[in-house]
Amino acid sequence: MVKKIIVFGGTGYYGRTVVTALVARGQMVRVVSRNAEGARAVVGSDVDIFEGDVTHTGDISKALQGMDVIVICLAAMSVKLIRKMKAIERDAVLNIMFEAKKLNISRLIYMSGYEMRADLLDELKIPEFGAIKIEVEAALHASDLNWTILGDAPAFDLFFAFLRGGKMTVPGGGLKAIPTISAEDVGEITAQTALREDLGGQRIRLTGPRAYTFPEVAELVSEITGVTVRHLSIPLTAVRVVSALLYPFTPFPRYLYKSLILLNNFPSDLADEVPRDHQKLLDLFDYKPRTLEIEIESRLCPKD
Numbered sequence: 001m002v003k004k005i006i007v008f009g010g011t012g013y014y015g016r017t018v019v020t021a022l023v024a025r026g027q028m029v030r031v032v033s034r035n036a037e038g039a040r041a042v043v044g045s046d047v048d049i050f051e052g053d054v055t056h057t058g059d060i061s062k063a064l065q066g067m068d069v070i071v072i073c074l075a076a077m078s079v080k081l082i083r084k085m086k087a088i089e090r091d092a093v094l095n096i097m098f099e100a101k102k103l104n105i106s107r108l109i110y111m112s113g114y115e116m117r118a119d120l121l122d123e124l125k126i127p128e129f130g131a132i133k134i135e136v137e138a139a140l141h142a143s144d145l146n147w148t149i150l151g152d153a154p155a156f157d158l159f160f161a162f163l164r165g166g167k168m169t170v171p172g173g174g175l176k177a178i179p180t181i182s183a184e185d186v187g188e189i190t191a192q193t194a195l196r197e198d199l200g201g202q203r204i205r206l207t208g209p210r211a212y213t214f215p216e217v218a219e220l221v222s223e224i225t226g227v228t229v230r231h232l233s234i235p236l237t238a239v240r241v242v243s244a245l246l247y248p249f250t251p252f253p254r255y256l257y258k259s260l261i262l263l264n265n266f267p268s269d270l271a272d273e274v275p276r277d278h279q280k281l282l283d284l285f286d287y288k289p290r291t292l293e294i295e296i297e298s299r300l301c302p303k304d
């Protein structure tokens with residue numbers, strides 16, 4: 001059966017892959033974007049685009065008219081939006097939930113972080129880093145919506161972001177194994193979740209097959225490309241100092257610094273569970289996972 005699915009954040013890095021997977025399944029997709037023309041260029045012509053801003057409640061209720069399923073992939077993780085993070089990632093999401101209830105739309109998929117542990121964030125002295133997602137997840141649990149929370153691992157891009165000129169230079173070293181996933185797999189799994197009725201009330205962690213440390217990835221890149229990549233560690237304090245200096249101009253580097261703290265303190269019990277979490281995805285969803293090896297080959301090995 002064809003469903004009408006609205007994707008908030010459907011032009012974003014993960015959101016656009018959700019839209020692609022839904023369109024491929026012949027669903028009717030509406031994407032909310034602040035810029036209709038830009039959105040059209042990103043999501044193509046098979047999608048209904050609603051130009052609107054989620055910080056305006058009126059836009060949310062208009063956009064939701066006639067929809068069956070809501071997918072939320074909103075984020076404010078950019079220099080331009082970071083100051084509006086609470087309005088976009090918290091207030092707007094709570095408003096979407098409120099308006100959904102009024103319009104009798106019960107199915108809602110919420111993209112979150114891999115796992116939000118308040119005690120770990122407190123211990124690392126970065127409680128505000130996950131506060132919004134923790135609050136939204138609690139609001140979903142308390143609601144009578146038919147919600148599914150998807151705890152997304154970072155995209156494989158994370159590793160490539162630190163790779164330049166034969167060196168993988170990582171603040172703090174990146175010595176803890178972390179889960180990562182391909183954006184395409186996130187899109188595929190999210191689309192299937194949106195179309196299923198049996199995953200309500202579940203929180204599912206989305207990860208690729210295994211967790212890697214940055215030195216392991218440097219080694220893997222060297223093996224696959226045949227060109228040696230050296231792993232280098234720079235002190236996290238250097239990033240802290242720069243982010244503090246820039247803070248009066250933009251809080252964004254400070255936010256990145258906090259994400260690096262988390263990256264360097266990723267809980268090993270969660271990393272150990274990655275193969276099991278990935279197997280659960282294989283059991284639950286019909287897709288062929290894209291591995292980091294495939295990603296390295298396609299990005300770094302020239303085609304003949």
Ligand SMILES: NC(=O)c1ccc[n+]([C@@H]2O[C@H](COP(=O)([O-])OP(=O)(O)OC[C@H]3O[C@@H](n4cnc5c(N)ncnc54)[C@H](OP(=O)(O)O)[C@@H]3O)[C@@H](O)[C@H]2O)c1
Binds near residue numbers: 008012054
């Ligand atoms: N990317 C990752 O590696 C990663 C890792 C873990 C978890 N996640 C989670 O996945 C979700 C999506 O992240 P992402 O990286 O894909 O986001 P992103 O690329 O930064 O995209 C953000 C999206 O939010 C929309 N948006 C922002 N402000 C808006 C506003 N005022 N009104 C309407 N739309 C607005 C943007 O739409 P327009 O610009 O078109 O208006 C865009 O589609 C987030 O919950 C994030 O925490 C992502």
